[in-house]
Amino acid sequence: MHEGELMRSKLVIGNWKMNGDQATINGLIADLSKTEVSRLSELVVCPPFLYLQQVGNSLSQSAVKLGAQNVCQFSNGAYTGEVSASMLKDLGCEYVLVGHSERRHVFGESSQQVFDKASQLIEAGLVPVVCVGETLSERESGITEKSVAEQLSFFLTEQGVAVLEKCVLAYEPVWAIGTGLSATPGQAQDVHRFMREHIGSRVAGVSARLQILYGGSVKAGNAAELFAMPDIDGGLIGGASLVAKEFLAIAEAAGSYKAT
Numbered sequence: 001m002h003e004g005e006l007m008r009s010k011l012v013i014g015n016w017k018m019n020g021d022q023a024t025i026n027g028l029i030a031d032l033s034k035t036e037v038s039r040l041s042e043l044v045v046c047p048p049f050l051y052l053q054q055v056g057n058s059l060s061q062s063a064v065k066l067g068a069q070n071v072c073q074f075s076n077g078a079y080t081g082e083v084s085a086s087m088l089k090d091l092g093c094e095y096v097l098v099g100h101s102e103r104r105h106v107f108g109e110s111s112q113q114v115f116d117k118a119s120q121l122i123e124a125g126l127v128p129v130v131c132v133g134e135t136l137s138e139r140e141s142g143i144t145e146k147s148v149a150e151q152l153s154f155f156l157t158e159q160g161v162a163v164l165e166k167c168v169l170a171y172e173p174v175w176a177i178g179t180g181l182s183a184t185p186g187q188a189q190d191v192h193r194f195m196r197e198h199i200g201s202r203v204a205g206v207s208a209r210l211q212i213l214y215g216g217s218v219k220a221g222n223a224a225e226l227f228a229m230p231d232i233d234g235g236l237i238g239g240a241s242l243v244a245k246e247f248l249a250i251a252e253a254a255g256s257y258k259a260t
């Protein structure tokens with residue numbers, strides 16, 4: 001058992017990506033708002049920006065928290081089409097994803113941008129969920145750890161550590177996202193342990209406390225095995241978070257939901 005493991009609670013975050021409309025989202029939140037979440041862990045959903053207010057209002061009396069999928073790296077001003085950290089805070093968000101592989105690979109976001117976004121979020125009092133992960137060819141070339149370490153490097157500078165301390169990390173192998181090909185619990189645990197040790201070798205006192213989520217084809221059927229790994233502190237759930245029953249079963253596997 002790792003030092004500090006007992007201090008880390010489980011966290012399960014649903015990333016709805018660019019899915020849904022007012023009607024389907026109303027149906028999903030009607031089911032989620034009945035959820036009773038244990039105090040030992042947290043449950044969060046990240047709807048598309050446009051629906052944040054609708055979802056936030058509907059979930060305000062529930063234990064499910066609100067998150068967003070992205071944020072601008074600048075604080076305010078002439079940035080057409082962007083959404084700032086303070087706007088997300090204003091709407092009641094608590095968590096915000098940064099550096100999701102779809103942002104890095106489809107929209108060309110750099111690790112510097114990801115770090116700048118996380119810094120904006122901390123300044124606004126929000127928790128960044130920093131996603132990192134290797135591509136299939138990186139895994140096949142044996143450079144998974146190198147790739148993950150590079151994506152974390154901005155967070156391991158003197159200035160970066162102050163940001164890192166307030167983040168949640170998510171390990172999401174790119175080859176496992178939306179493919180149905182989850183990493184095995186052992187494969188995921190190996191990278192999670194590497195991340196904790198790598199961070200621990202650069203800065204003292206942070207890594208044992210950091211929550212590191214696993215993401216990539218997590219389903220009700222494999223969640224419990226993944227969450228049982230000593231360095232896996234919950235999950236970042238894409239496709240399965242769009243089906244309330246499936247998402248709640250995953251939450252239950254993390255101990256964050258009690259069927260009532």
Ligand code: PGA
Nearest residue numbers: 177178215216217238239
């Ligand atoms: P998935 O997505 O669960 O659909 O694989 C995970 C993610 O992109 O966070």
